[in-house]
Amino acid sequence: MHPGAWILWATCAGMVTFTTTNPFYLALIVAVAFFVYAAQRVPGPTARSFRVFAIAGLITLVVRTSLVFLGTVDAGNVAFAALEGARLATLLIVFGTFNAVTDPFGVVRLAPRRFHEPALAAALALSIAPRTVAMVGRVREAQTLRGILTSWRTLPSLAVPVLETGMEEAVTLAESMDARGHGRGRRTRYRPAHWTPAAVVVSVASVVAAGVFVVAAWTQRGDLHPSTSPLAWPQVQPALLAAIGLLALPAFAPRPREEP
Amino acid sequence: MTEALRVDAVSFRYPDAARPALVDVTLEIEEGTFALAVGPTGAGKSTFLRVANGLVPHFTGGSFTGRVLAAGRDTLAYPPRALADAVAFVPQDPGASFVLDRVEEELAYGMENLGVDPAHMRRRVEEMLDLLDIEPLRGRSVRSISGGERQRVAIAAALAAGPRILVLDEPTSQLDPQGAEHVFAALQRLVHDQGMTVILAEHRLERVAGQVDLALGFDEGRVTAGDPAAVIRRLAMGPPVARLGRLVGWDPVPLTVRDARRLAGALPARLHPVTPAPGDTRVELRRLSARHGDAGALRDVDLIVGEGEIVAVMGRNGAGKTTLLRSIAGVHAPASGTVQVGGHAPRPGIDAALCPQEPESVLFAETVAGEVAVTLKARGIDGVRPEAVLMELGIADLAAHHPRDLSAGQRLLVATAAIAAGQAPVLLLDEPTRGLDPEAKERLARFLRSHAADGGTVLFATHDVELAATVATRVVMLAGGEVIADGDPASVLGDSHVFAPQMTRAFGPGWLTPEQVAEALA
Numbered sequence: 001m002h003p004g005a006w007i008l009w010a011t012c013a014g015m016v017t018f019t020t021t022n023p024f025y026l027a028l029i030v031a032v033a034f035f036v037y038a039a040q041r042v043p044g045p046t047a048r049s050f051r052v053f054a055i056a057g058l059i060t061l062v063v064r065t066s067l068v069f070l071g072t073v074d075a076g077n078v079a080f081a082a083l084e085g086a087r088l089a090t091l092l093i094v095f096g097t098f099n100a101v102t103d104p105f106g107v108v109r110l111a112p113r114r115f116h117e118p119a120l121a122a123a124l125a126l127s128i129a130p131r132t133v134a135m136v137g138r139v140r141e142a143q144t145l146r147g148i149l150t151s152w153r154t155l156p157s158l159a160v161p162v163l164e165t166g167m168e169e170a171v172t173l174a175e176s177m178d179a180r181g182h183g184r185g186r187r188t189r190y191r192p193a194h195w196t197p198a199a200v201v202v203s204v205a206s207v208v209a210a211g212v213f214v215v216a217a218w219t220q221r222g223d224l225h226p227s228t229s230p231l232a233w234p235q236v237q238p239a240l241l242a243a244i245g246l247l248a249l250p251a252f253a254p255r256p257r258e259e260p
Numbered sequence: 261m262t263e264a265l266r267v268d269a270v271s272f273r274y275p276d277a278a279r280p281a282l283v284d285v286t287l288e289i290e291e292g293t294f295a296l297a298v299g300p301t302g303a304g305k306s307t308f309l310r311v312a313n314g315l316v317p318h319f320t321g322g323s324f325t326g327r328v329l330a331a332g333r334d335t336l337a338y339p340p341r342a343l344a345d346a347v348a349f350v351p352q353d354p355g356a357s358f359v360l361d362r363v364e365e366e367l368a369y370g371m372e373n374l375g376v377d378p379a380h381m382r383r384r385v386e387e388m389l390d391l392l393d394i395e396p397l398r399g400r401s402v403r404s405i406s407g408g409e410r411q412r413v414a415i416a417a418a419l420a421a422g423p424r425i426l427v428l429d430e431p432t433s434q435l436d437p438q439g440a441e442h443v444f445a446a447l448q449r450l451v452h453d454q455g456m457t458v459i460l461a462e463h464r465l466e467r468v469a470g471q472v473d474l475a476l477g478f479d480e481g482r483v484t485a486g487d488p489a490a491v492i493r494r495l496a497m498g499p500p501v502a503r504l505g506r507l508v509g510w511d512p513v514p515l516t517v518r519d520a521r522r523l524a525g526a527l528p529a530r531l532h533p534v535t536p537a538p539g540d541t542r543v544e545l546r547r548l549s550a551r552h553g554d555a556g557a558l559r560d561v562d563l564i565v566g567e568g569e570i571v572a573v574m575g576r577n578g579a580g581k582t583t584l585l586r587s588i589a590g591v592h593a594p595a596s597g598t599v600q601v602g603g604h605a606p607r608p609g610i611d612a613a614l615c616p617q618e619p620e621s622v623l624f625a626e627t628v629a630g631e632v633a634v635t636l637k638a639r640g641i642d643g644v645r646p647e648a649v650l651m652e653l654g655i656a657d658l659a660a661h662h663p664r665d666l667s668a669g670q671r672l673l674v675a676t677a678a679i680a681a682g683q684a685p686v687l688l689l690d691e692p693t694r695g696l697d698p699e700a701k702e703r704l705a706r707f708l709r710s711h712a713a714d715g716g717t718v719l720f721a722t723h724d725v726e727l728a729a730t731v732a733t734r735v736v737m738l739a740g741g742e743v744i745a746d747g748d749p750a751s752v753l754g755d756s757h758v759f760a761p762q763m764t765r766a767f768g769p770g771w772l773t774p775e776q777v778a779e780a781l782a
Binding site: 042103105106134135138139141142143144145146147148149154156157159160161164165168169171172173174175176177178179180181182183184187188189190191192 | 341385418684
């Protein structure tokens with residue numbers, strides 16, 4: 001699928017998440033994101049970064065909730081903080097999905113020429129997470145095989161090789177890009193991505209989903225922010241659930257690439 | 261004739277380095293030359309290669325004097341990207357140099373930057389896929405392919421941009437002998453048919469010495485350029501045939517099997533030496549099968565290795581060598597069958613220690629000696645000085661250095677020392693000779709022999725047939741995850757067309773090392 005369609009999908013899913021703290025909607029968005037991830041993830045280490053974002057989401061939720069315990073603790077406060085945390089966690093999971101289904105450098109190439117440099121910097125930053133995840137596994141195993149079990153006490157044996165190798169790889173990558181003419185200004189494109197019917201359908205559906213939520217937020221309908229004082233059971237509206245359902249469409253798109 | 265590369269009185273020192281990496285280098289490389297950089301590890305080869313397209317000093321900083329003209333352009337005035345159409349560079353670790361994700365797109369990346377017409381680009385990508393024999397990989401992610409495949413993709417990506425000068429830093433260190441031959445044949449063709457200039461660094465001279473037109477001999481930053489035979493003779497290194505020439509006193513020393521044969525004449529077939537019976541069983545694999553990702557990596561492997569054995573595990577890229585070592589180390593769970601080390605399931609790092617393909621994965625101490633000390637402490641070994649371990653591998657002089665400041669070959673020796681210091685009875689090494697010069701290789705061989713003589717067991721995966729011929733007491737050949745040959749080196753290597761060491765090629769089955777032949781000729 002065209003990377004542009006993925007950008008649109010992620011933006012719209014993010015907007016939907018942003019407009020609500022209703023746990024039912026958020027749970028459905030998480031389910032949809034996971035479904036899309038499972039169906040469309042790119043083979044290779046990039047896909048592993050989904051787990052990292054999911055874990056980061058969980059930590060965010062816990063930290064945001066536990067902050068309440070610094071002040072007045074009552075059910076309403078805790079629920080409010082937890083819902084805020086859940087919204088952030090959902091955003092992270094949507095972003096993790098986007099990361100796992102696209103090649104960050106493929107996305108960069110869509111950027112207009114004058115935004116190429118900042119887009120590239122962003123793509124490099126994005127690619128660090130999956131690279132680091134892969135490297136942590138490799139270094140841990142290597143140290144175990146040397147007789148050093150990684151624990152808190154031996155953290156440097158894990159952290160130093162990961163960071164230093166990461167730095168060295170970043171420098172090698174920068175050198176390689178320069179040596180291969182990056183930044184000369186003239187660019188043509190090999191196999192430009194095409195807007196397939198599937199990509200168009202996904203884009204339209206995503207925009208519709210985001211539109212429905214924006215209208216609901218505008219008109220204050222659909223219980224987007226359930227009351228936490230007094231604590232009330234959140235309501236759901238079928239139309240909004242259906243709108244979130246639209247975000248699951250990319251799962252049915254043809255797979256972006258086939259591994260032999 | 262026009263020159264491709266002109267280097268005028270170049271000296272270079274890395275920032276904060278104690279001594280210069282290049283000292284007053286002056287040389288010229290004419291167009292259409294196949295040039296080889298040789299010299300001990302850490303002598304400045306990699307630095308020189310990076311000078312050719314301006315990565316040194318544009319990316320390194322440091323103090324640079326003199327002038328370099330690459331394809332007529334001054335590298336100080338033109339940054340590497342402005343030379344990208346003329347000079348292409350393949351670094352030592354191709355994995356870290358990939359920019360895009362898919363093999364096909366990676367090949368096109370350089371051309372995209374140069375603004376090559378899309379229709380031309382499509383044709384060119386197809387040509388490169390064929391030239392380096394990587395067509396089946398086109399849709400794969402560059403992060404999911406094997407080390408040898410990455411090297412070929414990196415070379416194809418560099419070539420695709422259509423450079424006049426191609427610079428490669430140990431381009432075949434991870435390739436099996438067949439794959440390496442294929443790459444050198446492709447380079448040779450580019451030099452002869454298209455007049456391209458190729459400059460490469462390579463330690464395994466047996467693979468290239470006979471094919472190059474010019475050798476650049478490196479010694480502590482000084483360079484002498486000249487006829488390959490003369491340079492290699494002066495550096496006192498070279499392929500096994502050159503070593504034989506020196507032992508016997510031929511002048512000039514031969515560089516190819518053909519030359520050596522002419523000089524020596526035919527030798528009678530050598531009787532297979534009786535290999536000493538191995539000691540008690542140390543490693544026992546029974547019908548071991550293992551998976552790697554979705555693919556089967558090992559199938560029904562039966563293998564018993566005793567104390568005192570040095571086993572070379574060979575086979576083409578992707579044959580299952582690394583998986584076999586990791587299974588013995590106890591970090592790769594078998595799909596079926598059993599692995600036993602010392603009569604029980606292996607405890608990683610205790611029963612068996614493994615030196616990985618990327619030595620960087622284990623290096624974290626401030627000094628080389630510290631690196632060894634960490635292992636000693638972690639394993640609770642008292643009464644051993646780190647320096648003693650370094651001495652065995654001949655790197656005691658590096659004790660106070662920071663491991664990351666060393667060359668790739670030196671790092672590998674440091675990692676080997678750090679891992680061997682744990683005194684695990686089974687020592688596993690995955691590609692232990694990447695970046696090692698012949699002398700360092702000789703020290704490694706001595707180290708492995710002494711480990712085995714003390715009752716240890718060594719298994720190493722390698723593409724280096726000469727190392728296997730020199731040090732192994734047994735060779736296990738894998739293909740498609742199965743053991744297809746297992747026996748003493750003379751019979752297993754002597755049998756093979758691809759894996760035969762130079763002495764076998766020159767003098768027939770049974771002859772493995774120059775020392776053996778020299779003794780027979782004396």
